[in-house]
Amino acid sequence: GQQVMQIPQYQHVQEGEDFTTYCNSSTTLSNIQWYKQRPGGHPVFLIQLVKSGEVKKQKRLTFQFGEAKKNSSLHITATQTTDVGTYFCAGDSSYKLIFGSGTRLLVRP
């Protein structure tokens, strides 16, 4: 079955440092989505990427979708304490969303 892998599992950074999480699917995706989950909360949608090679930006966040539509990345520039949480990618294939295991971001003030 379809699998979505995400690395690293944890990232502990100093406030102001950059952060990147990588996502890789075992199958070609129709689109990929990114979600953020704060401690004790539920996943909240951040963005969806559809096109091969697509790059989207949201303020300090940059999302990329690979050319083969099997991998993706999320990069945060100059992290802030408000960025703390777990970031999940979710691959959409055959009309269901399969989530990666997430990357937990901790930010030292």
Place this chain on the structure above:
Amino acid sequence: DTGVSQNPRHKITKRGQNVTFRCDPISEHNRLYWYRQTLGQGPEFLTYFQNEAQLEKSRLLSDRFSAERPKGSFSTLEIQRTEQGDSAMYLCASSLALGRNTEAFFGQGTRLTVV
């Protein structure tokens, strides 16, 4: 609040008992998902509905789990003969699958503890 609503928020049950959870999606959303999440893990896909049709059920899901979505509105997830390994957060999400946009909105979840 017109978001996804899940009830109950917490459920403690004895091993062997049956439990049922309810999810009310955003009203115009045609797609509904059930996920299970344990500490430190990503949401694990259980099943999903397109309107009232259950289109797929995870192979990891035992026959003790069943879900329904009568009339394509709210959904219920039932777990029969609960086991301690069923303890987890059960998340429901809905989306308006229109064209390529499949953004999912999650409810707050039902936390199940089997003792």
